[in-house]
Structures are given as C-alpha cells and as structure tokens.
Amino acid sequence: MxxxxxxxxxxxxxxxxxxxxxxxxxxxxxxDIMDVYSPFPIHGLDSVLDLEESRLHVVGFIxxxxxxxxxxxxxxxxxxxxxxxxGDWPTIFGGKxxxxxxAFIPIVFEMTVLFxxxxxxxxxxxxxxxxFGVDNxxxxxxxxxxxxxxxFQTNEMDAGSVDNLKGFFQATGAEEVxxxxx
Amino acid sequence: MSAAVSSxxxxxxxxNKNYHxxxxxxxxxxEKAPNRMWIIAFTLSVMTFGYGIFSLCWTFYFGIxxxxxxxxxxxxxxxxxxxxxxxxxxxxxxxxxxLLLFRQRWRTGVNRAAEAMTIFAVMCAGLxxxxxxxxxxxxxxxxxxPNTRGPLWVNFNSPLLWDLFAISTYxxxxxxxxxxxxxxxxxxVRDRAKxxxxxxxxxxxxxxxxxxxxxxxxxxxxxxxxxxSTPLVLSxxxxxxxxxxxxxxxxxxxxxxxxYFVAGAIFSGFAMVQTLMIITRKCFGLEGYITTNHIxxxxxxxxxxxxxxxxxxxxxxxxxxxxxxxxxxFAFYNRVLGPYYWSYIGMMGCNLLAPQVFWSKKIRRNxxxxxxxxxxxxxxxxxxxxxxxxxxxxxxxxxxxxxxxWPSWVEIGIYVGTFGLFFTLYxxxxxxxxxxxVAEVKAILKQYGDQYIGPDAQPHHDHHHAHxxxxxxxEDLAGQKH
Numbered sequence: 001m002x003x004x005x006x007x008x009x010x011x012x013x014x015x016x017x018x019x020x021x022x023x024x025x026x027x028x029x030x031x032d033i034m035d036v037y038s039p040f041p042i043h044g045l046d047s048v049l050d051l052e053e054s055r056l057h058v059v060g061f062i063x064x065x066x067x068x069x070x071x072x073x074x075x076x077x078x079x080x081x082x083x084x085x086x087g088d089w090p091t092i093f094g095g096k097x098x099x100x101x102x103a104f105i106p107i108v109f110e111m112t113v114l115f116x117x118x119x120x121x122x123x124x125x126x127x128x129x130x131x132f133g134v135d136n137x138x139x140x141x142x143x144x145x146x147x148x149x150x151x152f153q154t155n156e157m158d159a160g161s162v163d164n165l166k167g168f169f170q171a172t173g174a175e176e177v178x179x180x181x182x
Numbered sequence: 183m184s185a186a187v188s189s190x191x192x193x194x195x196x197x198n199k200n201y202h203x204x205x206x207x208x209x210x211x212x213e214k215a216p217n218r219m220w221i222i223a224f225t226l227s228v229m230t231f232g233y234g235i236f237s238l239c240w241t242f243y244f245g246i247x248x249x250x251x252x253x254x255x256x257x258x259x260x261x262x263x264x265x266x267x268x269x270x271x272x273x274x275x276x277x278x279x280x281l282l283l284f285r286q287r288w289r290t291g292v293n294r295a296a297e298a299m300t301i302f303a304v305m306c307a308g309l310x311x312x313x314x315x316x317x318x319x320x321x322x323x324x325x326x327x328p329n330t331r332g333p334l335w336v337n338f339n340s341p342l343l344w345d346l347f348a349i350s351t352y353x354x355x356x357x358x359x360x361x362x363x364x365x366x367x368x369x370x371v372r373d374r375a376k377x378x379x380x381x382x383x384x385x386x387x388x389x390x391x392x393x394x395x396x397x398x399x400x401x402x403x404x405x406x407x408x409x410x411s412t413p414l415v416l417s418x419x420x421x422x423x424x425x426x427x428x429x430x431x432x433x434x435x436x437x438x439x440x441x442y443f444v445a446g447a448i449f450s451g452f453a454m455v456q457t458l459m460i461i462t463r464k465c466f467g468l469e470g471y472i473t474t475n476h477i478x479x480x481x482x483x484x485x486x487x488x489x490x491x492x493x494x495x496x497x498x499x500x501x502x503x504x505x506x507x508x509x510x511x512f513a514f515y516n517r518v519l520g521p522y523y524w525s526y527i528g529m530m531g532c533n534l535l536a537p538q539v540f541w542s543k544k545i546r547r548n549x550x551x552x553x554x555x556x557x558x559x560x561x562x563x564x565x566x567x568x569x570x571x572x573x574x575x576x577x578x579x580x581x582x583x584x585x586x587x588w589p590s591w592v593e594i595g596i597y598v599g600t601f602g603l604f605f606t607l608y609x610x611x612x613x614x615x616x617x618x619x620v621a622e623v624k625a626i627l628k629q630y631g632d633q634y635i636g637p638d639a640q641p642h643h644d645h646h647h648a649h650x651x652x653x654x655x656x657e658d659l660a661g662q663k664h
Binding site for chain 2: 038039040043045046049051054057060064074075079089091094096103104109110111114116117118120124127131132133135136137139142144
C-alpha cells in the first residue's frame, strides 16, 4: 500500500452520538470502514468499531521488568556480596552488608517506573506512526476542532458503490461529504 | 458515552459552550499577539532570571564561600529552596495522575497548566543541589557509569543518590505524560494555523490526526502512565524526606517524615496551582473552564493536606516530649523557642491556621480569599523547610559550634532567579500551547457543561433519546458477537 494514493470518501458529523449511530449502521450494512477521526476520545467507540483492545500495557510490563532487573542486577553486580556476584567494587558503608537489598528498593522502584514510562511512550509513538516531523495527511482541518469524521476508501469501487456510500452519509445525518486523495 | 452524571453535581464548563467555542476559547490565546501585561510580566521574569544567572556565576567564580552556609549549617538556603520547589512540583502529577485514577473530572480544567508547573518547578529545584555540589560541571559523577576512577561506583545505599534517581525519573515521566497529553491539542493549533506557524506546530504535534485507534492507545497510555505516576509522586517526596530521616540528627531522624513531607508537598503544590490558575484564568478569560467549582475542589485539598501537615507538627512535639530523649526534646524546644522562633511562628500560622478558614464554603468559593491564602501557604511551606533544615542544624551537639545563619545576597539572588526561570517558562508555555487540555474538556462537555447539568440545564430530549439508542445498539452488537 505504501506510496499508493488512497482515494477517500468521508463524511463529517457534528455530534459524536450521530457518528456512533452511523458507524453501527455501517457495520450492519457490512460497509468497510477505513477509519474514524475525532477531536477527542469517544467513550464506547472501541466496541462499536470492533477495535481490538490495546496491548500497550504488556509493553509497559515488559519494560518495567527490564528496568527492575537492570537496577537490581546492576547494583548487585557492582556491590557483590550475594551468591551470584562477587562484586565489581565492593564497598562497606556503615558496616552494612555488601548486598543490602532493602537499601536497593528505592532505586529499583524508580528504574522500574522510568523504563515503563519511556518504553511505553516510545512504543506508542512508533506503533501509531507518530513522531517529530511526521506529516500525516489531514482529511479536514476541522476534525481536531468540532467535526467527527467517518472515512471509506474508494480506490477499487465503482461509481455505483460510491453513490451508495454518499446515500449512506446522507441517511445517517452527515453534515458534509467530501472526497479526497491522500 | 459514559455513565450518567448525578444531577446534584455542579457543572465544570460554564457558558453554554459547544465544541467549536471550546477550541476558540482555549486555542485563541496562542494565536493573538501578546498583550501588554504579558510583555511586562515576561520582561520582569527574564530580568529576574538574569539576576539569578548573575548570582550563579558569582557563586561559580568565587566558590560556595560566597554563600553564608557554614560548617554547622551546611544545608541552608539552597536545600530549603530545593525541597520547597520539589514540593511545588508535586501538584501537577497528583492532579493528572491520582485524580485521573479517581475519575475526578474537575482535573481537566487545571491539569495541563499544573503539569507544566510541575516540570518547571522540578527544573528550578534541580538547580539547587546541582549548584550545592560546588563544581556542577562534575555533577555527572553522580550517575553510575563505568569510569576510569577505579571504577569507583556511587553509593547505592545513600538517600542522596536515591534522590537523584527519584527526581530524574519524576522529571522524565512528568515530561512524557505532559507532552503526550499535549500532542492532540497541538494538532488542533496546527489545523487552525497558517504559514510558518503551521509548519512549526506540524513538527511538534507529531502528525496527530485523531484516528480512533490512536485515541484508544492514547487513553491506555495516559491511564498506565497515571497508574505508575501515582506511586512515583508519593515516592519522590518520601525519598526527599529520607535525606533527613535517615540521618542521625535529632529533629531529623523521625519516621513521620515521609507521610508528612508528601502531605506538605501536595499542600504547597496545590497552593501554587491556585496562585497561578487564578492569574491565568483572569488573564486569558478562562472563567468558564476554571470555575469556582475547580477552585473550591482545590481549596478542599488544601484544607485537608494543611490540617494533615499541622497535626504532624503537633505530633512531632508530642513524640519528642514522650520519647524521653533529651536531645530530641531539645531539638524541638529549639524549634519553637530557639533563635529561629519567628520561622516556627510563620510555619504554624501560614500552614496550620491560615487554611482553616476554608471550612467556610463562602471563603472556599471566594477568589480573593483563595489567592490570599495560597500565597500564605507558599510562604508557610518555605518556612517549614527552613525550620526543619536551618533551625535543626543551628544547635548541634556541641554548644561551641552553635551558629546562626542568614542568606547572603548571592543566595537570595539564586532563589529569586529561580522565580524568574519558573515564570519565564510558564509565560512562554501559556503563549505557545493551550493552558487548558482542549480535548479533555471537550470529552467531558456533555456530562459537565452547564447546559446539561446544574441549575441552568436545558432539556435536551433529542440528545438523551439518541444516547439511549446508542446504548441499545451497543448491546445489539455485543449480542451479535457472541
């Protein structure tokens, strides 16, 4: 698909409730929705659109575990005194054991949080294809303001099906219908 | 749509706004040329910051000797200011994280500005320990990295190192949280802008288009970042309190410090949010978004945390007496009646007594009272840190080393300079980005707009009908799936 132009037919709705009803109708009519755009997250849209639950929390858990192990293994390797590590530079602080686990907890915690946050955020931007300087095509400038957009791809559609979609938009209360090549 | 809202809830968005009006009101200030008040405030802030830079350069040139910190009172003005700024930096993440988890919708009006405030306050805070080391250009020695000095590692058992980790983590996570929330709003600015501005905002808004899947992931990310920020924000000030609590100085090594510091941090943070938001809503005309209800909610938090801090002060005195340990008893006698009795009076008056006026609903909802008390709290919390740090150290074990401390002009210059830095950054932020979270306010409009709930609500039969219809269809769909 990359590099190929998409022909998009989209309708702009004024209200998220009208949009949700339109999506439900589109689903019932087995129309192939390309995407839905909105100025804010719409509660319940995921289930209407049959969007799969995001697995971003799994990413967070993995990065958190890596952070925790990095801190724990790192400090244990440096200070030694445990069964696993001899110690890169064991130092006595106040007569405490080399491997003083309770004292490691604050840093282990902070590293867990740090890795989770950075890892999840970076993965979020990567899987969404977002990043500084990324220039994604914008269907309509008002979508980030007050318009709710339902878009269909019309590349391989005949004129009849496109007219059918236009009729669908009209029937479901779209305020405007536009075609755009992106 | 989300669950219905109880009719006794009060509206959080006032003025019969629609989605487009929200965009106009909140994005508008970034599109106009700055007014004269902003230019004056900005010039003053930059000048103050300049004075701070001058004082810092003076310190680096002449060394820490330019400060009045001495052998007895080694932690003085700088660490007091550090703890004070870090405390202020706590409200932002508290509002965005803890209130998000508790589903407190009033957070949407103030979270963006409070998070920005957090980041700027942490920057100001970090300046103090960084300078306190004396040779800040060697500060990277504090990070554990394989080095040619042995390799000599840092002391992972030291609360000071925990502090380094806690504050760097806190700063990074707050920054990510804040910026990720800002991206959709920057996209709104982009789509309204033209020419060079459009290019600039297109760069910083990362190509956000508002796709359903992106919003879903965005919400997941926000929720989990909130989930991990909640223990984080509590851990940061806990660890700051460990700097004192794990020492062997009477008056410092108390187990009450972590909760008491955290409550104090939230207390001072909310006070600073109040101070800033009252000015911001006035300057940008945001009274419809940062309403009296928002102010009242924050005043309730101030009242609760202020009373918690106040009872901690009293419990400390009781425990010192009850412990039967003469050094502890002396430390507290010295706090109340010693050479720094004035700062103890300032602390008690501003932190324990002043917020008690918020028991009155009338005062909680009064802008002038709120502003006045928030300034009091800011001063009181500064006194608290000064009492803990300077008073305690001034009378140590040997009477021959007893000392008195008063900051030099250089130290005052650095402190004043951090205000300059803070307000410079805040003013720039308020110009280039919406100070209220646009998308989040839109998302709660239908539940908390004054046309939907509260005394001015208009009957919206169509809307309610449509609402029910969606839910039915939702269930239909769910039924089909099974």
